[in-house]
Amino acid sequence: xxxxxxxxxxxxxxxxxxxxxxxxxxxxxxxxxxxxxxxxxxxxxxxxxxxxxxxxxxxxxxxxxxxxxxxxxxxxxxxxxxxxxxxxxxxxxxxxxxxxxxxxxxxxxxxxxxxxxxxxxxxxxxxxxxxxxxxxxxxxxxxxxxxxxxxxxxxxxxxxxxxxxxxxxxxxxxxxxxxxxxxxxxxxxxxxxxxxxxxxxxxxxxxxxxxxxxxxxxxxxxxxxxxxxxxxxxxxxxxxxxxxxxxxxxxxxxxxxxxxxxxxxxxxxxxxxxxxx
Amino acid sequence: xxxxxxxxxxxxxxxxxxxxxxxxxxxxxxxxxxxxxxxxxxxxxxxxxxxxxxxxxxxxxxxxxxxxxxxxxxxxxxxxxxxxxxxxxxxxxxxxxxxxxxxxxxxxxxxxxxxxxxxxxxxxxxxxxxxxxxxxxxxxxxxxxxxxxxxxxxxxxxxxxxxxxxxxxxxxxxxxxxxxxxxxxxxxxxxxxxxxxxxxxxxxxxxxxxxxxxxxxxxxxxxxxxxxxxxxxxxxxxxxx
Numbered sequence: 001x002x003x004x005x006x007x008x009x010x011x012x013x014x015x016x017x018x019x020x021x022x023x024x025x026x027x028x029x030x031x032x033x034x035x036x037x038x039x040x041x042x043x044x045x046x047x048x049x050x051x052x053x054x055x056x057x058x059x060x061x062x063x064x065x066x067x068x069x070x071x072x073x074x075x076x077x078x079x080x081x082x083x084x085x086x087x088x089x090x091x092x093x094x095x096x097x098x099x100x101x102x103x104x105x106x107x108x109x110x111x112x113x114x115x116x117x118x119x120x121x122x123x124x125x126x127x128x129x130x131x132x133x134x135x136x137x138x139x140x141x142x143x144x145x146x147x148x149x150x151x152x153x154x155x156x157x158x159x160x161x162x163x164x165x166x167x168x169x170x171x172x173x174x175x176x177x178x179x180x181x182x183x184x185x186x187x188x189x190x191x192x193x194x195x196x197x198x199x200x201x202x203x204x205x206x207x208x209x210x211x212x213x214x215x216x217x218x219x220x221x222x223x224x225x226x227x228x229x230x231x232x233x234x235x236x237x238x239x240x241x242x243x244x245x246x247x248x249x250x251x252x253x254x255x256x257x258x259x260x261x262x263x264x265x266x267x268x269x270x271x272x273x274x275x276x277x
Numbered sequence: 278x279x280x281x282x283x284x285x286x287x288x289x290x291x292x293x294x295x296x297x298x299x300x301x302x303x304x305x306x307x308x309x310x311x312x313x314x315x316x317x318x319x320x321x322x323x324x325x326x327x328x329x330x331x332x333x334x335x336x337x338x339x340x341x342x343x344x345x346x347x348x349x350x351x352x353x354x355x356x357x358x359x360x361x362x363x364x365x366x367x368x369x370x371x372x373x374x375x376x377x378x379x380x381x382x383x384x385x386x387x388x389x390x391x392x393x394x395x396x397x398x399x400x401x402x403x404x405x406x407x408x409x410x411x412x413x414x415x416x417x418x419x420x421x422x423x424x425x426x427x428x429x430x431x432x433x434x435x436x437x438x439x440x441x442x443x444x445x446x447x448x449x450x451x452x453x454x455x456x457x458x459x460x461x462x463x464x465x466x467x468x469x470x471x472x473x474x475x476x477x478x479x480x481x482x483x484x485x486x487x488x489x490x491x492x493x494x495x496x497x498x499x500x501x502x503x504x505x506x507x508x509x510x511x512x513x514x515x516x517x518x
Contacts (some may be wrong), residue, residue, distance in 0.1 A: 040442040041413065155313070184312045185469055185514055211442055254447035256472035258515055259499040264454070265447035265476065 003173055003205040004030040004052065007066035011047050014059050023047050028106045030173070034199055034206045037219030038213050040251075044229040045209045049175045052207075053092055054082040070172060088118045091166040095178040097158030101150040108146030109268055118169055133168040137161070137194050156187030160194065161272035167198055174198070177209045213240065213251055227249075227273070247273055278303040278431060278463040279324065285334035286319055293319050294487045303430075304456060306464040308495075311484035312509065317467045320432045324348070324465070325355055337431065345497045350377065354424035358436040361418030363407040370394075370419050377426045389426070396459075397422045398452060414445035418452065425456070434466040438473065445512040450476055454486065471515040475499055483508045 011023040023044040028035070039045045051062050054074060067074040077085070094100040094149065108130050115126045122222055134142035137160040150158060159179065166174055174240040176195065180188040196219065199206045210216050214229055216223055217240040225233040225248045250268040279301040286294040296314045301307040309317040322328050324335060326347030335342045337352055357363040363371060372392045377443065383389070394401055397418040408416055417437065424432055438446040454477055457464060466478060475498055475518050483490045483505065491505040501512055 185511075186312055189514065213443070217363060221441050251443055254444045256447075256450065258472045258478040258501075258512070260472060260475040261499070262476075264451050267448050267451065268444040 002029040002031045003070060004207075005066055005068045006052070009042070009048065009051060009064040009067065010062070011051050011056060012061045012063075014061075015187060019061065022229050023051065024228075026226075026231060028224060028231070030205050030207060032199070032203045032205050033222065034196070034220040035207060035221040036064060036214050036216035037207060037209045037226060038211065038223060040211060042228075043226040045226050047178055048226075049092065049177050049207060049209050052173075053086060053090060053175060054079075055092075070180040079193070084118070087114045087171075088169045089171050090173040090175065091169070091171045093159075093162050093166050093174065093179045096182040097155060097162050098182070099164060101158060103150050105149075106146065107148050107150065107153070107161050110150075111146075111168055114165065114169050124133035129168055130164075133155070133164040134161075136167060136198070137164045138190070139164070146192075154187075155183055156190065159187075159191050163191070163194060163198075167202075167204075170202060171204065173205045173207070174207070175207045178211070179208070180215070181210070187213075207226070213248075214255065278305070278338055279307075279465060280334070280336035281324075282334040282336075284320070284323060284331060284335060286316070286328055287330045291485065294323075294331075297484075297487070297489055297490060298333075299482050299489065301463060301465060302459050304457075304463055305480065306466065306478045307330055308466045308468060308478040308481040309467060310471065310474060310481055312469060314486070316487040317484050317485040318394065318435055321355065321435055321467055321502060324433060350429070351381070351427045353427055353431045353433060354427065354429045355433040356417075356420050356424050356437045359440045360413055360420050361440070362406075363420050364416055365412070366408055368405055368428055369405050370399070370411075373419060373423050374426055377423070381427060383427075390424075393422045393426060397454065398424070398448075411505065412445075414448055417441060417449050421449075421452065421456070425460070428460075430461075431463045431465070434464055436468055437466070439468070439470065446473075453477060467469050471498060471511065483511065 003007055007027045008084045009026040010021055011017040026048060037045045037048060050056050057063050066077060111130045111133055112126045115121055116128055131142040131144055134145055139145050139160060145153065154162065180191050183191060195206060198204055208216060208220055219236065221237050223235045224231050225245065227247045233243060233248050235243060240252065243252065253266045254268065256265060282298050284294055285292065297320065308318060311317045318326065323331050331344065337348050341349060351417045371390060373384050374393060378386050378389060391401060392406065394404060399415060399418050403415065437448050441449060450473065456462060468474060475495060478495050480492065480494050481498060482492045485507050490507045491503060493503055497503055503509055503512055
């Protein structure tokens with residue numbers, strides 16, 4: 001049985017000219033694997049992640065023929081039931097630790113918050129768990145870091161804290177929305193390594209949402225390429241070179257290479273892409 | 278065009294640049310590469326006159342800069358990373374582009390604004406739009422247009438494409454490359470993205486913890502023949518991810 005099963009997912013926002021669909025009938029299954037979702041801004045990739053987490057509120061409308069997580073129908077859940085799920089069984093890592101950590105709460109307390117909400121552990125047990133979670137994301141002196149405020153740590157460390165917060169409950173599904181875009185290239189590798197390790201050791205399912213085609217291709221088992229709310233192509237790891245869809249090929253061609261000798265970079269011909277949709 | 282000699286910058290008790298020296302020739306495109314905290318953006322800030330506590334020697338077009346002195350806006354302009362933050366949200370494209378003209382008492386506002394819109398590839402109908410009505414790529418075009426309004430010979434580019442989608446990045450990189458050829462501009466580009474350097478620049482300097490580790494022609498980067506160990510490490514990370 002797959003961890004997450006999505007069929008014909010649609011997200012629509014109302015506008016003056018009737019509803020506008022930003023996700024247009026998406027279907028995919030996720031097992032205990034690393035699934036990459038790639039696309040540009042506005043392709044609907046983040047909305048897909050949010051829809052699964054039940055984080056899209058009114059006035060948007062989320063519909064699906066099937067939206068199942070661990071055999072549970074997510075469409076039927078009340079907000080209260082969803083809260084029990086979020087942070088415990090499924091969780092989300094966002095792009096920028098600067099904006100997603102609470103600036104006035106110490107790191108250790110922020111991580112413990114999920115434990116306080118979802119479990120009946122005592123303060124002492126929670127503290128042990130927090131230090132374990134920090135260790136799991138390769139923070140060397142968890143005792144010290146737990147006492148710090150978010151502004152006292154670097155971007156890479158902040159992102160590891162975010163991941164610690166997500167894994168402290170050992171969720172079955174982690175949705176990472178551009179987890180490394182705000183980080184330096186050097187720290188990027190470390191953060192991806194940590195997530196990779198968690199997927200392997202704890203058998204988590206990972207949905208990695210990113211605009212970086214090459215990065216996703218290196219780190220995921222499977223890639224879905226999204227364009228204007230639809231999946232235009234599905235690729236296995238390492239099959240990026242075999243991409244068929246003109247959008248995927250256009251994206252790949254427009255990335256400069258380190259041995260660049262082209263005088264101009266090819267640019268996506270959006271009019272032609274619109275025609276082949 | 279740009280000469281930096283033994284530039285040292287301090288922020289309070291911390292020294293962030295330790296005696297950095299390099300030169301950029303007229304019409305050249307030079308890249309400063311390094312991780313966050315390596316001091317690459319600080320060099321741009323110093324050149325733009327935004328740093329108080331510096332020592333050493335900085336020259337622009339042969340003229341030495343004095344401390345507490347900002348270079349003339351007609352000499353140097355800057356383009357920033359985030360086009361969402363660098364444009365005034367309540368000012369139309371027209372206001373943004375015409376303001377430098379008004380400040381410097383330059384006539385022919387209409388013709389100049391329209392010519393600049395053409396130069397950066399923005400349709401003329403965008404002239405009276407506000408930033409929120411533009412996409413990220415279009416905003417960055419406005420930011421580049423604003424920087425070029427006073428026709429400065431030097432542009433300081435601080436990660437000009439890292440906030441953009443790859444396909445849009447390609448458009449802006451093409452634009453920057455074309456403008457440089459057309460208007461014979463000198464670029465000083467800050468980035469952590471080596472492929473961008475390979476596309477847009479002639480030479481690069483690699484910075485680490487406020488010191489230049491190595492300077493190299495872009496050909497050495499393309500062939501993976503950087504000489505310093507740190508340069509090699511950056512190259513490896515960039516090719517392996």
